[in-house]
Each structure stands twice: as structure tokens, then as C-alpha cells.
Amino acid sequence: MNEAIAAVGGTAETAPQAPPGLKFVTRNVCVFYGEKQALNGIDLDITECEVTALIGPSGCGKSTYLRCLNRMNDTIDGARVTGSLELDGEDIYDPRLDVVQLRARVGMVFQKPNPFPKSIYDNVAYGPRIHGLVTGKAETDEIVHTSLAKAGLIDEVKDRLQEPGTGLSGGQQQRLCIARAIAVSPEVILMDEPCSALDPIATARIEELIDELRENYTIVIVTHSMQQAARVSQKTAFFHLGDLIEYGETAQIFTNPQDEKTQGYITGRFG
């Protein structure tokens, strides 16, 4: 592990063993899309069982960083990631590591609700099925019900599990996507602007849900809404033009930012 860090240079002394309670330890993360560099060496730690919010103006690289954490950037042609990203002390960009396993541990919820055009039941059961987590109908039923319950959707859909997931309202669809993500029992859930396509009431429900999920899951959320970041997160990281400008306790970032760019952004002077 130390060797891996040494390889990126200079950070070997400054990166000791991950202290307990840190889920992700990332050092000097750079991302290139072809020739263009999108992230310029990000050092960021994600704390276990907390909500970490990534904020910043459009195109600042916060989604790019989020997508490094479960290697979703692999699916983009010409994307290249350098630096060290460790999940519980394991290098997630190790060629020997299977990306399928990583994504079972690090689930993701997207900006636009994207349920599969299948039944509600099949949407939730899909992940457990492909990973072989369930055998038989009884087990599948149970995992579907508990996942929908955790996502706060079960009361609304329990009588129509066989109806298509695409027939639900936007907010329900997004909670279905959360249920689908937690059905594979991940340790971390990444959320890429999960409420940007939803109305305020649906947003409030999702925020409540995030707060409940925090007990069992580590959550990283990208958001454009400063109020949302302030409401749901414990830690906040402010990105600007591919750099991590400031990272700290949410309360501190919003009340007493150290950097003037951060202050400018949260007070609405740019972004």
C-alpha cells in the first residue's frame, strides 16, 4: 500500500495508515479526458457513515471526482485517472481489482431518475440477481421489500410491484433508484445531483431519506444547491476549476470559510 502511494510521489510521508473512520482516502487524483485535464490533484478523505457534499460551479470537476470513486469514468472513452484512491486501504485502481466487486460495494444514484423499463420488483431485484446475492424467490422477495422499505417507497408501491418502474412519479422513481442501489448492500452510496430533476416536496423526501441512510451507509453527494448541502451533509468539499479549494465540517464551511473563493461561491457572488 505504501508503495502505491510512493509511486505518485511526494505523498508517502504525509499519508499514514488510514485512520479508523475514513472510508475513502484519495491522494493527488488527476483525471484527463483525452488531452483535457479535468481534475488537478485532489486530496480528499471521505468519512464513514457521514454525508460528504461536493459543491462548486458547473464544470468544476465534482461529478468527475465522484465518478472516480466507483470507476464509472472507465466507461467513458479516453478518460484517464492517475493518483491514489483507496477504499478501506485497498487501491481501487489496482488492475487486479474487479470493477464489478467495487461497484457492488460503492453504489450510485444518478441525476436523472433512470429506472430500467422493467417492473418495480425487477428493478430492485436486478442488482442482487447479477451478483448472485439471492437464491430463490423468498430471498429475492425479502431483499426487494427491505430495500424498498429503506428507501421509504414500500407503502406507495407494495400493491403494484409488477407494474413498470417507469410509471412512477419522478420522486418515486428516484427513490426506486436508491432502493435499487441499496439492494446490493453497498458500503458507500454516491449521489450525483439526485434532486435536481425533482420538485421541492420530492426533494425534501429524498433529503430525509439521505439523513436516515447515513446511519448505515457512507454517502457522497454532488449538489448544486447550497441549502441542500448545508441541510444534509456533515462534511463539505468546495471544488473550483478542477481544484479542491476547501474541505471541512459543513458548519464551518458555510459560516466561516477560509478561502475567499469559497466565500464568494456560497454567498452567491459567482457560480
Add this chain to the structure above:
Amino acid sequence: MSDTIAETPTVMIPDQKDRIARRLGRRHAAEKRFRIYGIVAIGFALAMLAFLLTTIVWNGYSAFFKTYVQIEIHLKKDEIAPGGRIDRAVLAKADYQTLLRESLIEKYKPEGRRARRRLTGLVSIGAGEYIRDFVLANPSVVGTTQSIWVPASADIDQLVKGGIDRNLPETSRRIKNDQLAILTRWEKEGRVETRFNTGFFTQGDSREPEQAGIWGALAGSFFTMIVTLLLAFPIGVATAVYLEEFAPKNRATDLIEVNINNLAAVPSIVFGLLGLAVFLNFFELPRSAPLVGGMVLALMTLPTIIISGRAALKAVPPSIREAAYGLGASRLQVTTHHVLPLSMPGIMTGTIIGMAQALGETAPLLMIGMVAFVVDIPGGPTDAATVMPVQIFLWADSPERAFVEKTSGGIIVLLAFLITMNALAIVLRKRFERRW
């Protein structure tokens, strides 16, 4: 509110309302004009289609009917069974055509060789088979005189159906006066009948129009299409999936893409030449066989399926792919569980178009010998066969008057085959369609 506007100096166009109204009139007129163009074009196309179909049906429906005449025939025992023994093997081998000829000559006693030939030319040369079947069904009739319904010759058939005008002068009429006299007598005696032509759907090709059927070509087309579908669909879909979902985007794949697009525009006869050189001369596969025809047509259909398949795969929203990847699905799982099922309707549409094209294709099949005169019904994809468009072409090329209706009849059957095939594919496609 309006007061404040009146007070502040704004850009005032003097007759704004009139100008807009005038402009609006022109816009509406343009729209109306365009709609009329569209309706006229569609109307014209529909009229042409109706004209085409009416012509084909008008010319072709008579191919589904056939004229039979009832002949009194003396089933001479010593000619049918010279040894005296009556069993199936002997009865099956006897020369009933000669018996029929002799019976006719005995009855009407024509003078001269030509008159005799004109007399015997009233019935089809396939009539012997009908008599044989009649005798085989009840062997006790041997030695008696029977009235048996046999098909008339093609000329008589045409005359009865009205294809030949009875009032023409004898010199310019294929049916001579003595033949016409006998026929008129038969008609008065009720010995002439037009029945449904089942033979057209159960027999292979023949030099005699009244004997020729489409079934051989239909079976040939069927086997060819099966081979084409079995080859082109899986290979085409796999290629589309590989290029769209798996292959890296670089020079090599760009080159392949350009080439596939160009292949779709290659004249079909070139594929025939390729089939001749590769499948027949190099691999020495059987000539005239639906197997090779299917392989050649598969090559021709592949670009259509690949191009439409890629378009359909591209049309699947990336959010679905992301959702599946995000759950930890592998690339193949993403493709087979989500992308492929969602793009299936589009792929099927491309396949329908490609298969319909292949069904109507003639040129490449000429190169690999499927233009041969094949009488036998093919029993499998390696038997010599021809296909429907080639059969229609062969009939259209034949000089006999009676082949005109066969040509149109063949086209009707080809269109029916096409509609059946497409309907089946559309039903299949509907089952794959999912609501978003």
C-alpha cells in the same frame, strides 16, 4: 399598466397589426400549400399502387384456375397389363397417355397426321397421370370404358378462360376450326369445367404451362430465406453489438464502419460473383442450392442489419447503461440484459427490410446457378432449387401465351409470401417493444 406604456416612448410600428395579419396570411398559405403537395403526392402514389395491384390481380387470378375436360377412354386390358396380371406395379407403369390418344382418335377419326396431332393436343400431356391415378384408385375399371376428367392443354385452357378470342380468323388463332368444333361439342355436353388449380400450389416448374406450379420456387425461397436469416441475423446483431458496445473507437474501427456502410451500396450481382468464386469454386458447395443462395443473400443483407442495429443500439439512452454499470453489471450483462432488449424493435425493423430485399433478389442468384430449370420440389437446403423472383423471371421469359397469367400469379404468391413474412416479423417486434 397601459397608461404607463402609452407615456413611455417605445418603438411604435404604425400599422403593426395589419403587417402581422398580412404576414400571417402568407404563412398560413405556405403551410396549406405544403400540406396539399403532400396529399397530392400520397394520392398519386396510392393510385399507382392500386393500378399495379389491379393489373397483377387481373392478369394473375386466372392462374389459380384450370380447365378440365371429361374424356371417354377405353382402358384396354391388354395394353395396360400385357401379361394379364393386374397389380399396382404393372398399373403404375402403363402408358396411359397413348391409351388416351388412341381413344380420342378412335372416337373422332381425324384424317391425316396433322389433324390427329390437333385432336390429341386438346388435352394436356400430363393427362396420363390423372388416368393412372384413377386406375390405381380402383383397379377393377381395367378393361372397361370410363369417363375421366383430365386437364385440358394450355391453349384450350386459355380459350375457355377467354385468353384467346374465338372469333379471330382461323389463320391467326392457335386453336383451329376442327379443335374448336370438338370443344364446342364438349361444352354442350357439359364435359368442360374450370376448377381451382391446386396444382399451381403443389407442383414444380414445367415446360407445359398447364403443368407448371410455384411450389418448387416457394420451397426454394423458403429454404433460402431460412439460411439467410440464420446467418445474417446472429452475425449482424453480434457485429453491431461488438462495434457499438465493445470495440475501441480508433482508426481501424472507423475504417470498418466506412466499409460496412459502403457494402450496403454494392450492386447485388457483385455478391453473386463473390459467391460463385468463393462458395462454389473454392469451397465447392453444391450449385443451384438454397444453401449457397442463402449464404450469398446473407452477405448482402448483413450491412442492412448491422447499420440499423447500430442505430438502434445508439438510440438506447445512456442513462440505462449507467444505471446497470453503477450496479456492477459487466459489459456483457449491460448489453444482454438492457441494451439489446431495448434495441430489439429497431434491429427487427432493419432485419425485416433486409429480408424483404433478399426475398426479392434475383441477380446474385443467377450467378450461382439458381436460374436453372428445376422441376423437382427441393426437400432441403442442399437440393437444386430456384426462388420465386427467378421463377417469375423465367415464366415472363417464356413465349407461351399461358405463361403470362402464371407470371402474374407468381407475383401474387410472392407478394403474399412477403406480406406473411413481414406480418410475422412485426408481430414478433411488437412483443419485444417496451414502454419507456
